[in-house]
Amino acid sequence: MSWQSIRFGDAYAEASRNGVYKPKEFHGAGAKIVNMGELFRYDFIAGQEMARLQMSDSELSKSGLCDGDLLFGRRSLVDEGAGKCSLVANVTEPTTFESSLIRVRVRQDVFDPRFLFYWFKSPGGRGRIRAIVSGVNVKGIRGSDLQNIEVVLPDLPTQQRIAGILSAYDDLIENNRRRIGLLEQAARLLYREWFVHFRFPGHETTKFVDGLPEGWSRPKLGEICSTNKKSHKAGKLPTRLRYIDIGSVSTGRIDHSTEMSAEEAPGRARRIAEDGDTIWSNVRPNLRAYALVTAPRPEDVFSTGFTILHAETVSPYFLYLAVTTDDFVKHLENHATGVGYPAVRADDFERALVIKPTDAVMAKFHELCQPIFSQRQQLFDQNAQLSRARDLLLPRLMDGRIPV
Template sequence: MKWQRIVFSQLYLEPSRNGIYKSQENHGTGIKIINMGELFGYDFIADQPMKRISMTDSEIDRFCLQNGDLLFGRRSLVESGAGKCSLIDNLIEKTTFESSIIRVRLDSNLALPKFYYYWFKSLRGSGAIRAIVTGTNVKGIKGSDLKNITVDYPSIITQQKIADILSKYDDLIENNRRRIELLERSARLLYKEWFVRLRFPGHEHTPIIDGIPEGWEKGQVSDFYKTASGGTPSRKNPDFFTGDINWVKTQELNNSFIFKTDEKITEEAIKNSSAKIFPAHTVLVAMYGATIGQTAILANSATTNQACCGLLPDCHIANYIHCFLFFRENKQILANLSLGAAQNNISQEIIRNFPMLLPSKKVMDIFWEFTNRIFEQIKILEQQNQKLKQARDILLPKLMNGEIEV
């Protein structure tokens, strides 16, 4: 059955709105605020940790969100971020959104927000967004263009059936994500307890020599881990980006395992650039721009761009889990060391010279025994989510073009 096509604004309950801007002195306490980080990080936004701002009653009335609101990225340094769509789902407390985001509130008598969230994930929907993206250095969309997009308009019953089918996959993905979050939290708490508070097994009986536990080493990252960065093959040769070798960009650093990347390159691309293949379990740290300090672990061998620093153990005690959790713990300190005007950055030298305390082999072996089990569980859950996303993404276009009837 062929669906009706209408202008998107015909489904609006009220005009779209850009988010709120508040000066720095209003940050820190108050109402939760969705920034671009949350928009990029989550397709469904509910009770995730966020920054807070103070707001007046009038601002709360105008800028607070409701379940079912659609959020679109208004500005982004990367084209894929412009117009990125997320859905407000199961808010626990009052939440607002920043000025780089557009809010669309649909009329529930005409449209199901979750269906249109999925529609904007489809080829037709994402293509409609790409058609209104403007800008050179900073990519963006305007609410005035967004409202004039032509969208598919099936019946509410059809919208509900399609959303229900796709939601089953996303519900499983979300359940796994929450399990991953709990596992990661337990590993980070263990790291902090042992290596920051120094309450490791046997600490009561371990002498402190020169300010550190006996058998531990005080140094810098380069004493225990070797570093390298990647490179970007020339965009003037499109063939370089037709291969099957994963190529990681900093916006893909997800504070977890990376299994596959948006772009892949060829062997020839590696030969003609600074890109290099890093092995599985390389820890990646972002050095440039808004993602400074973001981390990830390669689940499989991959290449990266020059904005990623890759770290590998360089002594018999070091391991990738310790390295990953160390940089997770010190993310903000690294970000505060960033230099640069147009785009803040840190260098490999800053990372190499960053102070590090390495525990004794005995303590590290016990830590590995505990945390390796945790990270193996995380990897299994991440793999399950990859398969669920793949199955959902195969279904999505078939449901949206009517190939599969509901």
């Protein structure tokens, strides 16, 4: 099998393009727009829900996305965002991308964009990206540097076979994610049925007082859970740790962690989360970067960029579902401060009003949710195993050690 080195720019079908920026009045309707949040969350950009932007036909012809396009993070507040690569696949409606991203469109008669996506995920590809990252507070790459990266690749048929092997793992992972989504939807429907529509077991004979079932209350969130309950003291981090930053979390899941030594850990690596805690990114709550923590390891350390919610007098499943409803997200959005990166604080969570049922109803709800979230976790574990297997193959396929 013959491999060759090429300048990445020589694979371009057209010049790379930075994304679009428009004032606030153009936002809210129109074409979908891929933001940094989607780039963080998804390796494959398809039919996900995202923000919208008014675009003319001529603007979309210049800055629209097509299947096979590669998107790179142009600038980011966190290290892993700069140069992060995602592949556009199966877009179902007009879609564009924001100014913090770079679009690369390759010649698909010679280059398989799936192969290039996986190459940029490989150790060699990531190393080439790190070499062109610059900046202190805001990390970034330039399109002029990106096009000069040296890419090592085989002929097109071999690219396609390698991409096919790796895609098989990602297809299984995506199928499990859909199943996880259905399980979470079932739990949310149960929550809405019991605690929004008040159709819980025994509701037919329950007396209502001031709009709530008798014995229920409407406390502040801080009365039923604690926030940021545990943290590592300065200089007391585990010798080796798995760091979870806000960029490591997407809607409903922890996507990855970064292994490092205590000496390498950033100052914001301080928080401790326990089994059943809910973590919520304080920055840009509209991105819904939250997750339910299950079976954390002793070496897991979370960023101070999270608010960590620990259930005290309610089920952890109830707490997770209560603080991830559309109404609760809207509460956080309304209390976020800051223009460029609107953020909330722990007390914004604590003063939100929630509904608390009787202990008997809470216990029954927990009993019904437990198998749902247990199966959900099993699927997360399967995906972790699939990801490890894929990542074990990835560098060996990308340097030709495994012939295909």
